[in-house]
Amino acid sequence: MEEAASEVNPATEAPFSRRYRKLLERRKKLPVWAHRSKFIDALSKHQVVVVAAPPGSGKSTQIPQIVIEAGYASEGKQIACTQPRQLVATVLSRRVAQEMDVKLGEEVGYSVLFENCSGPKTILKYLTDGVLLRESMSDQNLERYSVIILDEVHLRTLATDILLAYLKNLLEKKARFDLKLVVMSNQVEAKKYKDYFKGARIVQPLPSLHPIEIVYLKEPVKDLVEAALDKVAQSLVSESAGDIIIFVTGMEEIVRCCSRLGKLIVELGDKIGCVNVIPLHSGMCLDMQKKAFKAAPAPTRKGGLVGRKVLVSTEIAESSLSIDGIVYTIDCGYIKQKVYNADLHVESMLTLRISKASAQRRSGCARRSAPGKCFRLYSQEIFNKFQPQDSPEILRANLAGTILQIKKLGFDDLFHLDLLDPPPPPEAVIRAVETLKCLGALDDVGRLTHSGDLMTEFPLDPQMSKMIIESPKFCCSDQILSIAAMLSVPNCFLAPMEGLEAAGESKSSFNHINSDHLSLLNVYHAYKQNNGDSTWCEKNFINQAVLKSADNVKEQLVLIMHKINLTMSSSDFSSSNSCDNIRKGLLAGYFMQVAQLDHSGDYLTVKGHHVVDLHPTSCLASRPEFVIYNDFVLASRNYIRIITEVPGHWLVEIAPHIYRLATF
DNA sequence: CATTTTGCA
Numbered sequence A: 001m002e003e004a005a006s007e008v009n010p011a012t013e014a015p016f017s018r019r020y021r022k023l024l025e026r027r028k029k030l031p032v033w034a035h036r037s038k039f040i041d042a043l044s045k046h047q048v049v050v051v052a053a054p055p056g057s058g059k060s061t062q063i064p065q066i067v068i069e070a071g072y073a074s075e076g077k078q079i080a081c082t083q084p085r086q087l088v089a090t091v092l093s094r095r096v097a098q099e100m101d102v103k104l105g106e107e108v109g110y111s112v113l114f115e116n117c118s119g120p121k122t123i124l125k126y127l128t129d130g131v132l133l134r135e136s137m138s139d140q141n142l143e144r145y146s147v148i149i150l151d152e153v154h155l156r157t158l159a160t161d162i163l164l165a166y167l168k169n170l171l172e173k174k175a176r177f178d179l180k181l182v183v184m185s186n187q188v189e190a191k192k193y194k195d196y197f198k199g200a201r202i203v204q205p206l207p208s209l210h211p212i213e214i215v216y217l218k219e220p221v222k223d224l225v226e227a228a229l230d231k232v233a234q235s236l237v238s239e240s241a242g243d244i245i246i247f248v249t250g251m252e253e254i255v256r257c258c259s260r261l262g263k264l265i266v267e268l269g270d271k272i273g274c275v276n277v278i279p280l281h282s283g284m285c286l287d288m289q290k291k292a293f294k295a296a297p298a299p300t301r302k303g304g305l306v307g308r309k310v311l312v313s314t315e316i317a318e319s320s321l322s323i324d325g326i327v328y329t330i331d332c333g334y335i336k337q338k339v340y341n342a343d344l345h346v347e348s349m350l351t352l353r354i355s356k357a358s359a360q361r362r363s364g365c366a367r368r369s370a371p372g373k374c375f376r377l378y379s380q381e382i383f384n385k386f387q388p389q390d391s392p393e394i395l396r397a398n399l400a401g402t403i404l405q406i407k408k409l410g411f412d413d414l415f416h417l418d419l420l421d422p423p424p425p426p427e428a429v430i431r432a433v434e435t436l437k438c439l440g441a442l443d444d445v446g447r448l449t450h451s452g453d454l455m456t457e458f459p460l461d462p463q464m465s466k467m468i469i470e471s472p473k474f475c476c477s478d479q480i481l482s483i484a485a486m487l488s489v490p491n492c493f494l495a496p497m498e499g500l501e502a503a504g505e506s507k508s509s510f511n512h513i514n515s516d517h518l519s520l521l522n523v524y525h526a527y528k529q530n531n532g533d534s535t536w537c538e539k540n541f542i543n544q545a546v547l548k549s550a551d552n553v554k555e556q557l558v559l560i561m562h563k564i565n566l567t568m569s570s571s572d573f574s575s576s577n578s579c580d581n582i583r584k585g586l587l588a589g590y591f592m593q594v595a596q597l598d599h600s601g602d603y604l605t606v607k608g609h610h611v612v613d614l615h616p617t618s619c620l621a622s623r624p625e626f627v628i629y630n631d632f633v634l635a636s637r638n639y640i641r642i643i644t645e646v647p648g649h650w651l652v653e654i655a656p657h658i659y660r661l662a663t664f
Numbered sequence B: 001c002a003t004t005t006t007g008c009a
Helices: A018-027 A031-045 A059-069 A086-099 A129-138 A158-172 A190-196 A224-238 A251-271 A286-293 A356-367 A380-384 A400-408 A426-438 A450-455 A462-474 A477-487 A500-509 A516-529 A534-539 A544-563 A578-590 A648-654
Strands: A048-052 A078-083 A103-108 A111-115 A122-128 A145-150 A180-185 A201-203 A212-216 A243-247 A275-280 A308-313 A326-331 A334-341 A346-353 A372-376 A594-597 A603-605 A611-614 A626-634 A638-645
Touching: A031 A048, A031 A059, A031 A201, A048 A190, A059 A078, A059 A086, A059 A122, A059 A145, A059 A180, A078 A086, A078 A129, A086 A103, A086 A111, A086 A122, A086 A286, A122 A129, A129 A158, A129 A400, A145 A158, A158 A180, A158 A400, A180 A190, A190 A201, A212 A356, A224 A243, A224 A251, A224 A326, A224 A372, A243 A356, A251 A275, A251 A308, A275 A286, A286 A308, A326 A356, A346 A626, A356 A372, A400 A426, A400 A450, A400 A462, A450 A462, A462 A477, A462 A578, A477 A516, A477 A544, A477 A578, A516 A534, A516 A544, A516 A578, A516 A638, A534 A544, A578 A626, A578 A638, A578 A648
Parallel strands: A048 A180, A048 A201, A078 A122, A078 A145, A145 A180, A212 A372, A243 A308, A243 A326, A275 A308, A326 A372, A611 A638
Antiparallel strands: A103 A111, A111 A122, A334 A346, A594 A603, A594 A626, A603 A611, A626 A638
């Protein structure tokens, strides 16, 4: 339906404060606003508008503002603006709240609400695509929103792909005449989204970019961290002022890079001004991450050398994070990704080449405030061989959790959704359905069971959700929730270069005789007993930020338990059979991830018959006949990681549909 | 003996 344009309040009638109106006046002078009226016009005539934006055009803050200004926040409905990353969402929230004269409301999970200053009405909400997808499970028509803005759609997270298909279906079956959808992607991919949503209109804002100079290496280098440091030194000493961002692949490189940087800065002495080195990765709490947005240090004395900020970051800073002041980007050209192989039923971490699009986003970080410079630690020839776009996550992910969500959303399977690209290979889907059937989430004909329905309430892997909903049967809900929380945050053990030995000792003090899961629980309990004390964490080489978030996760999981009326039945951890019960609880979810000791002394996974080894970090003292494992890591050898010993007869007891007496 | 990206509540 083409709704009447009269429903849209003209901007002038909107009850915005004087400060906000002034801001609008100023914004209208920026290039992107030259297309303001065109955008509003498109929005009033079309249900779907695709914004084909060059990076750095400021669309993530400006488009929502234009939408609000055009009066689409009326009638008690909200406007959702999704971002692929939580960090981006919260930072943008703050920024927009500051720019518009708007109160920052409560922070709910990962989303932030705004209140229009003239009244209590909620008008804009930044959230991640995953959260919006979860919301649609309980609010099938997404009735609470009048406009949904999907940002950075071209990054193609699993949630984005499913959301796109879901929203497309919602519009096509005409469930929401009044819903407006704004899809924001990069310029290259925009047409694809226009064609996907029939009748969509493309709007193209102008970039507000400074030029960027790109420098390639002529020869390949041995050590990327050293090569990066070389470029940092060069930028610090001989290039003009401006902050630096270094993209590396992982935590280990970040730690190494930061410590080398520290030394480098000392060596350079008074040739340079004050330098702040800021690591940026997911194992840091939000507050620490937000430090990245603080301005570089001021010169130590008047007329002294200008201070600089050096960010050492993973992927997390790559998309739409416009950190002001960055002038230099150093890009290693690699990314770490989890890739799932459905045939082998194995997930592995791979260090892969980035795409051209990704390389462009990385270099784009450096051109927000001034002309920038990007050092690429690879040659032009190598760049030419990069894939043009990022690989969609849906093609390389374990789909079990997604299929479960899709069932909950009321679709028979993935193939009934009109996906943007050809669907993932049938093997991947079959594997996922098989897994869900084993877990009892789907019945023989593939319908969602009661148990499966409960599982969809948890934002976790199906095995983990299963483990949780089964936990009351083994009187260990509290402990299982703690373990689930510990498993869903990054590794909490610190291993600094200096003090590696002490760190190892401290780690083994938490060891449980036959279970890494229980060792993790020991860490959690010790952390709680010490009230999260930071000196305790430091002394024990525990990453406080990680434990903090584990604690937070656990709290959320407890809330979900209450919400779905599952009783938190747990016995005291010190009771004699408590450890056995917890291990049974683990098995109730992870019975498909079992490995058995072979005659030859190797472990074989029960599913898939892969030869594996216990990961060297495991605390298991012996080599028991049966172990359950949390994950399967493909590295120099096949390792299973986070392991718990289980007696063979438990398998038959707890998963009789998989293990029969005859087998053992 | 080998250490892992990001996303959810």
